[in-house]
Amino acid sequence: MKLTRLIAVAILMISAPVTAFENFITRDGHKLMDGEREFRFAGIHAPELHRIEDDAKGVCKADPRGWGQHFKWPTADEQENWIKALVRTNHKAMRIYVLSVEHSADKACGRETHILKPLSAGEMPRLNEEAMRIYDRMIALADQHKLRLILPFIDHWKWWGGREQLAAFYNESEDDFYDIYSQTYKAYQHIIRQVITRRNTFTGRLYSEEKAIMAWETGNELKDTDELFLAKTSAFIKALAPNQLVLDGTYTRINEFALQDPNVDMVSNHYYTNVGNNNPQTVLADLKTIDGRKPYLIGEFGLQPSDKLKAIMDAAVNSEYKGAKAVGAFIWGFRGHRHNGGFYWHNEGGSKYYSYHIPGFKEGAFNEEIDVVNIARKAAADMMGEKFMPLPVPEAPILRQITNVADIRWMGAPVGRSYRIERSVSATSDWQTIAGGISDGMNKFDPQKHTLFCDGDAKPDTTYYYRVFAQNETGESAASNVQKVTTGQYAVECN
Template sequence: MKKLILGRVGKKALVGTLAALLTAPTLAFDHFISRDGHQLKDGDQVFRFAGIHAPELHRIENDARGVCKEDPRGWGQYFQWPTADEQDNWIQSLVLTGHKAMRVYVLSVATPYDEACERETHILPPTSKDGMPRLNEVAMVHYDRMIALSDKHGLRLILPFIDHWKWWGGREQLAAFYGEQEDDFYDTSSKTYAAYQHIIEQVIHRTNTITGRKYNQEKAIMAWETGNELKGSTEAFVRETAAHIKRLAPNQLVMDGTYLKINEFSKTDPNVDIISNHFYTVNNNNNPEEVRKNLRAIDGKKVYFVGEFGLESAEFLNSVMQAAVHEEYKGAKAAGAFIWGFRGRRHDGGFYWHREYTGHYSYHLPGFPEGFRNEEQAVVDVVRTAIAQMNGDDTVMPLPAPQAPTLRAIDTPNNLKWLGAPVGRWYRFERATSQSGPWQVIGDGISDGRNGFDPATDVLFADPMPREAGTTYFYRVTAFNESGHSGPSNIESFKQP
């Protein structure tokens, strides 16, 4: 199991020489994740996991741009699609720090304010009054890539469909397509529910434009979740939805996305595999005892998963995480647990971030001293310890040495921009007057881990050395962490005017 912390090598990679094995890209998973009673299995091995919840692997909220005032809901944000480099970096950041699985956020639903707020969504309104909603092909290509990269690097995905809430556009916005109310989403005879069923069918039957496989054949997809925090789920809603998903994707698992309670009917529904809950202090359930209560309520009949918890001190989060790792009822333990929440690196340097109402910022991997007010390094340690424990390991594996970062084209050496390595903590910048060197170190121990970074105004690193007019300077950057150094990045040049 220890090899899973650094990724997975598929059967095809066993062909060829040892040198080929060491350089070959990670290939497809061998198995779908299956359920055996209250346990998840990867082949014949028990599958347990922990991590920092990464909701935005397929759509990113750019908090640095602030609030979109044209959205009358009062908190309209600027969302954008990630670049391929960003998605690859985020998924590698998770896998190389030990993550084996990840639950992402929902498919976004169109609102009347999207154009004014310069954003697109996954789900578009129907073209006729009683028609079905459409998938936005532009959006879904990024979803395709998330799945393909997860398969490549060794990350299992939990994919929820629709949100109870309206942050990304959810049940209220879907119901608005048909002149219905938000609670009609849970009414299995409503137009909104029919649209929801149609979305599920479109998504599961979609052919991935990168892998060429239908989604229901993607082994990286561990489970489909009925939705995010679906507080109003009824027995009929869960029964019909779970059966619909299972008919469409019999090799993948189904998770009941109900929030704040354990549904008795889900314990006996043959199409429900996983029951989850989210813990937050505002709901008076963010404590280790909630893990025990949920395990007793499920009674060993289904897999149990703590989908989200957070927004507390590192010490408190550790108490909940340790309950998720160790608490047992009738032989059943939590299959996994995620602390909220993660944001990844930007294409041109620094990190995306999100600030919660509690004042907590999102966490960055592999953890940085700049996040001390957020106890970032302590929280990452909590998670990596739990990952090791879930794997049955006695110690936390060290981070691998980072790969080379990517230096971006240089507009001015007074603001050097680079995409950091997935597990890089620090960077060394070098300059030369020839592409072949000799190289002079101009900055060492540079970090890209600042929280609240605004690329419009902030600079991560500027060349501090004088430059002569008419001279062309060449730059490169190396990443390092406590385990070692990368090779140098690509070389970029700048001619001083």
């Protein structure tokens, strides 16, 4: 290593922030432990803390997968806002989605991925440094705000680029991913090694030293996992990250060989109607199969009415077999605030269900959004034996630069439900409320078509100052930053 790089690393390590967590999460039989305290969790699954699927931009027709979504990296404001929203609604842990793998249509669709194809035929894949710095920041923010992370590696499915795209680098089939003698599996191991041994550019710690990382998951819904694949993979992960947990990322079943593997700390299942297990009975059935041998996670369930989601979540909290209960459960899925106002959103596979926005909004009534968020909040409290508390008072929103008073936007506060807007002709006094009860919770928000507020009463050729306050049932935030704008010569028209 060159001297200059050694010096840079040394400085980074000296200035690295102290971790907010006292302990790694450990396993004690069928329980997870945070030091001497049992650790359980629930919430709404937030898959995109590290990569955004922007449904508002539609699909890219150049992608032959019939998916072709547009993706982008989240800003620092977005990542912190989303993590704060989770933590302030009692989320103690979060499972995210996989690392994305390069696909031949990515260039035509103007998108980037975490994993890049080899520079030369037969070589190993590379990590996209820009993408991994976003990943670094996610981990650092999770540590700062005390959110544990479950991080899966590769997807069984092709939508973000998964085993099929990885195998394509070597002219192998997607099934070769599970063959431990294949080039694809060798590449999978190479990715695991690169990730776990990476030094976080924000904290200065190796990923294997990050207490915010609760568990490494072999992948997402790796339904063809066999005993040899899991044994090889779990031992490889555990050797690299002995203080972090290993989760068998299979799907639709509990593998007996996972329960017997000494390097597998947790087992999980996902519940969906299309695989016939999306009901509360699955919780007890899986607990009986596990028979108290390992901690059990319900990694995803959803796409059902709120009463059915509540029944599954209640079972996750309370069902017990030989003293063992589920350690966690996540309803699918959450999308957070946009940098410049409104929320991201996602339609779930052409169904009537859309992603949920925290803390829930009246505009999401068609999606039973407030009910679902409250189900998750209460379950998160129940899991830890805590009282279900009201939302905290929101922090101040961030008012973005105003160039036209017909289009005023702000980044919403993490648990704000509505907003009050003040205007003045002075930067420091004479503030007047010009609007209240303004919501930013619209589903299917399109930043090219929609705005948050239009000041139709603004006079032409006048300099104004604006500020915004966030509100919820608990109280009102401090004022946002102030933005100044001078109106044009014509009266403002609001659509």
